[in-house]
Structures are given as structure tokens and as C-alpha cells.
Amino acid sequence: MAPLDYVLDETDRRIVNALQGGFPVCARPFEVAAGALGLTESELILRIERLLAARALTRFGPLYNADRMGGANVLAAMSVPEHDFDRVAAFVNAQPEIAHNYRREHDLNMWFVAAAETPEKVESTFQYLESISGYHIFRFPKQREFFVELKLTL
Amino acid sequence: MTTDAGYPPDATDRRLIQATQAGLPLTPRPYHQLAEQLGLDPDDVMARLKRMLAVGIVRRIGVVPNHYALGFVANGMTVWDVDDAEVDRLGELVGRLPCVSHCYRRPRAGSRWPYNLFAMVHGHDRGEVLGYAAEISQTLGQACRAHDILYSSRILKKTGLRIGD
Structure with a gap:
């Protein structure tokens, strides 16, 4: 990923720091949020648009909790030898149930999340991947999620 | 813990979720625009979002920073x-x-x-x-x-x- 070619100014940083949550649900939410930041409604909209276009933000809107949708998602990892890594990565990524996949520096070097409507469907995805790739999948379903504050500060 | 089964989203909630997956419209009245797009009443859209926030289906509403692009590499x-x-x-x-x-x-x-x-x-x-x-x-x-x-x-x-x- 290329670095950002847009330099955030002080107002941009205040927006990013202040609006990671708590965007109001009311008729004119930008007006309310802008007021708290000492901005106008149109200035706030323009700056969020610009931050999105510059990729300083990945999204603006409601952030949903996948666990509450009635579906299942499970973190899993594989140890894949270097010579086979790209083949297995392409195959894992091709499954629609795989939401994301990261290479990490460890003996367990491929970490991915499978999401589906039911835990059974997640498990059958893992079994399919194991049978095709020939590598064992370590399953790390979350047993408990701990509360996290919002806090990326620029 | 937040994995307790809470209020399940109904069919209309799911339409609302789908319509906002890419984000909220960047217009002065985003919830009204969503309502119009979905053929719903704006008050219903806002009530549903507030309820989903209250029960944790919506974690929060706001900006999602791109950690990597902002230098957190x-x-x-x-x-x-x-x-x-x-x-x-x-x-x-x-x-x-x-x-x-x-x-x-x-x-x-x-x-x-x-x-x-x-x-x-x-x-x-x-x-x-x-x-x-x-x-x-x-x-x-x-x-x-x-x-x-x-x-x-x-x-x-x-x-x-x-x-x-």
C-alpha cells in the first residue's frame, strides 16, 4: 500500500480523533457534529469526503458487529511452507467465506477469518481448505471479546 | 461479554445494514436519504439505528481510520x-x-x-x-x-x- 499523498491538517486530525464513534442519529447529524468541532455542516461533509478520497479513512458510517448478525466468524491459522505459500494463499482467498487473510511472521504464517451464516458452514470451509491444501488449520474461535476503547489518536 | 445473543436484526434492519455497508450518504440529511432509498419512514430508520446501537449490533457510527495509510504501518x-x-x-x-x-x-x-x-x-x-x-x-x-x-x-x-x- 502506498503512503498517503494527502497531508492532514489540524482540523482533519481533530475530526478523525473526535468522530471514531458517537456520530449522532438525528435529522441533521453533520450539523450537530460540526457544531461540537467548531465547524460548519458543509465544511465537515467536505472534509470527510476528502479524507475518504485520500484513503485516510476506510469508511464513514455504522460499524457492524458480525457476531450479532446471527452468523459465525472464526480466526484460523496455517503453517504453509514458503514454496507452497502463493498457491495456498490464492486458494484460500478464492473462497467467498474468507473475509480477510494476513501473512504474519511466525511458523503459523497464514492467518485468516472465515465468516458464514452458521458455525457448521465455517467448519466445512475449513475442512474443504484442509483437504485441498493438505495443511492442518488451527481454529481460534473467540471465547470472549473484551471491551476496547476508541482511540487511534493522530 | 458481547457475544450474547441479543436482539436479532429483522428483515428491514438487514436491508438497512446492507444499504449502509459502504457507508452513510455524505449529505446534510443522511438518514432521510437512506429512508427514501429504502422506502421507509426517516423516523423508523433512525429508531432502528438507535436500537441496533443500544444492543451492540452497531458498535458505533463514525469514521474508520485507515491505520496503515496514516502511518501506523x-x-x-x-x-x-x-x-x-x-x-x-x-x-x-x-x-x-x-x-x-x-x-x-x-x-x-x-x-x-x-x-x-x-x-x-x-x-x-x-x-x-x-x-x-x-x-x-x-x-x-x-x-x-x-x-x-x-x-x-x-x-x-x-x-x-x-x-x-
């Missing part, structure tokens, strides 16, 4: 082997540290994977991540037997949450 999954009797209490404390963006208890996988607490941290470089790991280590104290930090070296796939209709 060192992404470390820190993993900890914590005494089972203490992990729930300590996990709450670790989650509250300002450096931690996600924090979960997960099962161990034998001797190859003794870790039961996962805490994600983001830094501008690995030195910063190491400093954060030291904060976590201090929080866990004697209850932690071992830990590791797994840095991500490549994003192989990243897609948003998919909601079927």
Missing part, C-alpha cells in the same frame, strides 16, 4: 499465555489500554500454541509496538507465562463484512 498481533483463572479479569484491563484495538480470549492449541489472550496493537514502527507490548506485559504481571508478537508482513485479502439478504 507496524501491525502486531500480540499473543499471551495467561493463567486461566486470571485471563478474564486481565483481558478487561488489557482491552482498556489505549494502544489495544482488539482484544480476545481464544483457545490454546497444545504446546505449539500456548497463547489464550490476543491483543492487536498498531504502531508507526516496531519499536513502538514493542513499547506497547511492554505495557501489556506490565498489566498482566505474574499471571503471564509467555508471549509472542506476530507482525503482519502482507495483506493477502481484505473484504468487508458480507450480509446476505
